[in-house]
Amino acid sequence: AAFGNSLALSFGAALLLAAAALPVALAMRARIVRAASAGTDLPYALPGACTGVAAILVVLSLPGGGALYGTLGLILFAYLTRFQALALRPVAAAAARLDPTLDDAARGMGAGLLRRMLRVQLPPLAPALAAGGILVALTAVNEVTVSSLLYGPGTQTLGVLVFGLQESGQSPLAAAVSCLALLLMALLMAAATLAARRLPGGTLPWRP
Template identity: 35%
Template sequence: MPSGQAVTTVANPWFSWDYLERNGSDVLRYTQQHASLTVQAVLIAFVVALPLAALAHARPRLAGPVLATTGVLYTVPSLALFAVLAPVTGIGRTTVLIGLVLYALLVLVRNTLAGLQGVDPAVRDAARGMGYGRLRLLLGVELPQAVPAVVAGLRLATVSTVALVTVGVVVGYGGLGQLMFRGFRSNYHAEVMTATVLCLVLALVADLALALLGRVLTPWRRSSAAATPPASASEEAAWTS
């Protein structure tokens, strides 16, 4: 029996280069599908979330209803949401894309609104004193100041979307989730592990790319950090005493 178990383990490894060589086209196709769904969902959600957050910021009484609505959508289980959408939007990409956009909305609206609300009131007052109107204040002062919070929301929404794409397999369009489901169904370890690793790689690459984008869009943060001299030993002692 032990020898038979060993043969089974060797014949069905978790990592297999041979699997990639034989199924490279499938792996590439599902990886591209997974990445394109993620990018489209996050971009659409961002385009919707930005004006919603700006509206909630300009009209504070709307902030509660906007966050509550997006929050309710976020709490709906993904399987149930896809099942509800499928009779209306059909089986396939559209259903998955709508579900992913709805899930990303809460994170993006909440972070964007928090960034807008966190702008220093003194900065707003200075801009108003220079004759900035409401729209110019939003576009020229508040949104640039909110970029770090917006980027943080994009990073969180993107990573969570990479994971949620796999659930789309229930309506026949799940990117790498297709490989995972096929691997679990056939007990093919290499297929499951390949899809899992590629999901992790996609999430990591997307997160690093957005982190770099955030640094590029906020050069003043690096400049201010570089301009701040390190505290001397005497200053540190004075603060701690």
């Protein structure tokens, strides 16, 4: 169950953040968006406990928010907050190098905002989107600090499982699960490397 929860949360966060990174990165030409995007670095720079406590306070301030505590939805919300910088920064750097005349030409030919984003801007930014999503997935799959504050019955993650086994004195079991986690990471990286053969160079941080 812990492996399944970690995989679902990490890949879910990666997909959602990659999808959100595209319009945000393209809008960063506006000064107000650039200023607001600087706040995405803060949750990743601060300790994970800060993000976990903040997520609890935000949820408890909502009407009926107490029902969300201990659910996968709350952990996913915290992951989206903590790892948004990993998904946004590669795309923002790639978007800053786009030739603005391409967008101007598409606009002059009558293409709307959505069509320009999908047909003109998405193809050259796809490697950066994939790189950001992969970074989020590989980082979140073993996350422990945020999850240890937010998990509940049936929502234990891989990092929390290893931490709990170690703290309870079951070091051999913790070591065994850690080896399985390393094997999972190796398999994910191998799968990403094979998939990157169909994508332009630079999609993966460890592959030129």
